[in-house]
Amino acid sequence: MSEIIRRDPRREWIARNRLHPEYAAVLAALGVNRGGGAVSEWLGPNGVVRKDPRAIGFIGPNGVKRIDRSGLQQGGQATAASTAARDSRRTVTIDQPAFLVAVVPDLTGGRLSGHDKDLLGLARRVADADAEQPGAVVAILFGEHKGEGDGELKEQTLGEAGIDRVVHLDDEFYAGFSPEARLAALSAVEREMTPRFWLLPDSPLGGADLGRRLSLRLGERAATGVWQIEADHESPLGWRCTARGGAGSLDIQRPLPRVALVLAECAEPVDETRHAAEHLTLAASIPTTLSRIEDLGQVAVDPAGVALAEAEFILSGGNGVKQWDAFHHAAKVLGATEGASRVAVDDGFMARDRQVGATGTWVTARVYMAVGISGAIQHLQGIQRCDKVVAINLDPGCDIIKRADLAVIGDSTQILAALVAMVEQQRGGQRDAA
Amino acid sequence: MQPDRQQQQQGIDVAVLVSIGRHPTTGRARRAEQDARGLELALAMEAELPGTRISVLHAGPQADDSESALRGYLGMGLESMTLLEQPAGSDAILSLVEHLAATAPQLVITGARAERGEGSGLLPYALAEHLGWPLVNSLASVEKVENGVVTLLQALPRGQRRRLKVRLPAIISVDEAAPVARQSAFGPARRATFAITPTTPEADSELAQWHLAPARKRPKRLKIVKAASARDRFKAAAKSEGKGGQVLADVTPEQGAEAIYKLLKEEDVLR
Ligand SMILES: Cc1cc2nc3c(=O)[nH]c(=O)nc-3n(C[C@H](O)[C@H](O)[C@H](O)COP(=O)(O)OP(=O)(O)OC[C@H]3O[C@@H](n4cnc5c(N)ncnc54)[C@H](O)[C@@H]3O)c2cc1C
Numbered sequence: 152m153s154e155i156i157r158r159d160p161r162r163e164w165i166a167r168n169r170l171h172p173e174y175a176a177v178l179a180a181l182g183v184n185r186g187g188g189a190v191s192e193w194l195g196p197n198g199v200v201r202k203d204p205r206a207i208g209f210i211g212p213n214g215v216k217r218i219d220r221s222g223l224q225q226g227g228q229a230t231a232a233s234t235a236a237r238d239s240r241r242t243v244t245i246d247q248p249a250f251l252v253a254v255v256p257d258l259t260g261g262r263l264s265g266h267d268k269d270l271l272g273l274a275r276r277v278a279d280a281d282a283e284q285p286g287a288v289v290a291i292l293f294g295e296h297k298g299e300g301d302g303e304l305k306e307q308t309l310g311e312a313g314i315d316r317v318v319h320l321d322d323e324f325y326a327g328f329s330p331e332a333r334l335a336a337l338s339a340v341e342r343e344m345t346p347r348f349w350l351l352p353d354s355p356l357g358g359a360d361l362g363r364r365l366s367l368r369l370g371e372r373a374a375t376g377v378w379q380i381e382a383d384h385e386s387p388l389g390w391r392c393t394a395r396g397g398a399g400s401l402d403i404q405r406p407l408p409r410v411a412l413v414l415a416e417c418a419e420p421v422d423e424t425r426h427a428a429e430h431l432t433l434a435a436s437i438p439t440t441l442s443r444i445e446d447l448g449q450v451a452v453d454p455a456g457v458a459l460a461e462a463e464f465i466l467s468g469g470n471g472v473k474q475w476d477a478f479h480h481a482a483k484v485l486g487a488t489e490g491a492s493r494v495a496v497d498d499g500f501m502a503r504d505r506q507v508g509a510t511g512t513w514v515t516a517r518v519y520m521a522v523g524i525s526g527a528i529q530h531l532q533g534i535q536r537c538d539k540v541v542a543i544n545l546d547p548g549c550d551i552i553k554r555a556d557l558a559v560i561g562d563s564t565q566i567l568a569a570l571v572a573m574v575e576q577q578r579g580g581q582r583d584a585a
Numbered sequence: 586m587q588p589d590r591q592q593q594q595q596g597i598d599v600a601v602l603v604s605i606g607r608h609p610t611t612g613r614a615r616r617a618e619q620d621a622r623g624l625e626l627a628l629a630m631e632a633e634l635p636g637t638r639i640s641v642l643h644a645g646p647q648a649d650d651s652e653s654a655l656r657g658y659l660g661m662g663l664e665s666m667t668l669l670e671q672p673a674g675s676d677a678i679l680s681l682v683e684h685l686a687a688t689a690p691q692l693v694i695t696g697a698r699a700e701r702g703e704g705s706g707l708l709p710y711a712l713a714e715h716l717g718w719p720l721v722n723s724l725a726s727v728e729k730v731e732n733g734v735v736t737l738l739q740a741l742p743r744g745q746r747r748r749l750k751v752r753l754p755a756i757i758s759v760d761e762a763a764p765v766a767r768q769s770a771f772g773p774a775r776r777a778t779f780a781i782t783p784t785t786p787e788a789d790s791e792l793a794q795w796h797l798a799p800a801r802k803r804p805k806r807l808k809i810v811k812a813a814s815a816r817d818r819f820k821a822a823a824k825s826e827g828k829g830g831q832v833l834a835d836v837t838p839e840q841g842a843e844a845i846y847k848l849l850k851e852e853d854v855l856r
Pocket residue numbers: 468469470471472473491492493494495506507508509510511512522523524525526527528529530533543544545546549561562563564
């Protein structure tokens with residue numbers, strides 16, 4: 152085709168006039184309409200950048216034109232763009248790692264905890280320090296991994312936390328308190344892979360105990376309570392760490408040993424990359440040890456005796472609870488610790504120390520069940536750190552519904568009664584079977 | 586017949602390891618909180634199982650201020666304790682291992698972490714590894730001792746408890762979950778005596794090389810919002826939007842209850 156740009160003034164005029172009957176056809180003919188929206192900026196024939204202010208923006212839901220100057224165009228073609236924005240993590244695969252960093256997350260309740268994610272962030276820092284020779288993070292997971300969703304998605308959460316390789320051990324002898332079996336498994340990993348570092352969370356849930364056992368088994372003097380690491384060429388392994396000691400009164404600076412137990416918030420969790428989370432199996436079978444510790448299982452503790460702030464499962468009642476006897480009975484059957492909104496406390500249905508919220512207790516439950524609670528901001532503040540919130544309420548528009556992971560619209564008395572009946576029936580069935 | 590046999594089996598040898606604590610605000614020497622709880626546990630066992638013998642051990646130098654701190658333990662109702670004498674800054678593990686291997690108690694109780702020095706909480710694990718004994722951490726109470734097997738309650742986070750059976754000899758470590766220690770009585774504390782055993786200590790050369798400083802305040806984590814656009818940044822700053830969970834409207838109470846039941850089962854909170 153010829154290089155000469157030919158102009159059609161009439162068409163250009165129509166293209167500028169949005170109200171012209173031929174406007175759309177002309178735009179299409181000019182090829183301006185690439186990618187769904189009109190081009191708002193182009194290089195004019197004289198080499199000058201031309202702008203069409205009318206091509207910017209989109210028609211909003213009420214037929215009014217909206218301009219979004221944040222750079223993220225909304226409206227018609229937004230769906231594709233926003234999914235792309237959400238999928239902005241860089242995929243990283245490390246095929247030939249120069250070394251391994253082993254991590255043993257707690258996997259509380261089958262999920263990576265916040266502490267675990269911080270730990271993995273630290274592991275990534277250590278592994279990625281040298282871009283030429285990246286290391287791989289291998290996670291050893293004990294017990295079932297739940298994750299959000301299942302199948303692919305589940306693996307994705309591991310990859311997004313920064314894990315390159317996974318050794319998943321979910322035989323039943325790792326369940327409960329089984330430090331000896333777990334230690335045997337970690338020793339097998341050590342023999343096969345010889346990671347350069349072992350990083351564990353210094354958390355009372357398991358990492359603190361297992362990590363100390365491991366360090367003694369490997370003959371290392373572990374650094375405990377580590378909250379900061381820095382590159383340091385004089386240290387044998389290239390890193391120096393700062394650790395809390397002396398019951399929190401001292402900061403100890405020392406070279407980072409092979410085994411380190413780290414505190415929460417020691418590093419930022421991974422949020423820019425996605426890793427392969429490729430599954431590995433151990434070649435040699437793990438020797439089964441005869442355990443001298445026998446786990447007889449958890450003991451039923453009286454949920455009413457558990458401090459509200461650390462209760463795991465809270466059944467909380469508000470102004471929408473009409474029959475308090477039934478509510479207390481439900482708490483007993485479900486084995487939940489009781490909580491309340493301020494209204495329930497002020498009305499004298501619950502004790503003052505049961506109040507959840509800004510002026511009550513800030514709770515950390517894994518499951519918080521709010522019955523007849525509207526979700527005032529003072530109440531929601533108190534449940535910020537809860538994992539799952541279940542709401543039972545008559546009003547589908549109230550604020551607790553927005554916060555809840557599962558909301559059931561209906562009368563609290565009936566639903567609680569149905570739930571109690573279901574749990575009792577299930578328990579009865581189990582007892583008959585046993 | 587029955588009580589007789591129990592009498593024979595009950596009494597066991599318990600060794601309690603104690604260290605010198607540090608008052609969190611004044612920094613003065615005192616009895617360490619966790620070790621005192623460990624001793625309390627041993628004293629409770631003695632009251633319950635007649636014939637139990639408690640020996641209290643401390644490895645460290647003989648000095649005035651440490652002596653007054655150690656007398657804090659003696660004032661809880663003991664006549665004497667054993668002091669494995671070694672200069673300050675020596676490694677306590679080896680002398681303790683030697684002593685425990687020689688005296689062979691059936692149960693060793695320690696605190697989880699020391700309040701001075703490194704305070705890494707590695708000592709009970711080191712003892713367990715050297716002696717080859719099982720170890721249980723975070724103990725809440727001892728339920729019973731029978732036929733060389735001890736039944737224990739271990740404290741879990743969130744106020745939960747777990748029952749464990751451990752073959753003796755064993756090491757158990759105690760933290761804040763164990764019952765609070767009784768008060769120390771001044772008179773008995775003054776009258777009690779120390780049995781001093783000299784040891785052949787090794788200096789802790791590694792610790793001497795590290796740099797120890799008073800704890801700095803940890804920086805508070807900032808909420809970092811990595812947003813591509815101003816709109817996202819504004820949204821993140823203005824309000825944390827609800828994730829928008831599942832809403833079940835127009836269902837019968839039974840259907841609603843079933844959905845809740847499923848979630849409770851998934852989260853494993855129903856027992
Ligand atoms: C300074 C200050 C501090 C405060 N601090 C706190 C605090 O720490 N904690 C706290 O909780 N509050 C606090 N409040 C009070 C708070 O603002 C709300 O007033 C309170 O939380 C509302 O309690 P509620 O949700 O139980 O009651 P309501 O707002 O009356 O909500 C009742 C809900 O129950 C539903 N309902 C009614 N009948 C039924 C039924 N049969 N079945 C099912 N659902 C039904 C309704 O739809 C409604 O959503 C504070 C207020 C102030 C001013």
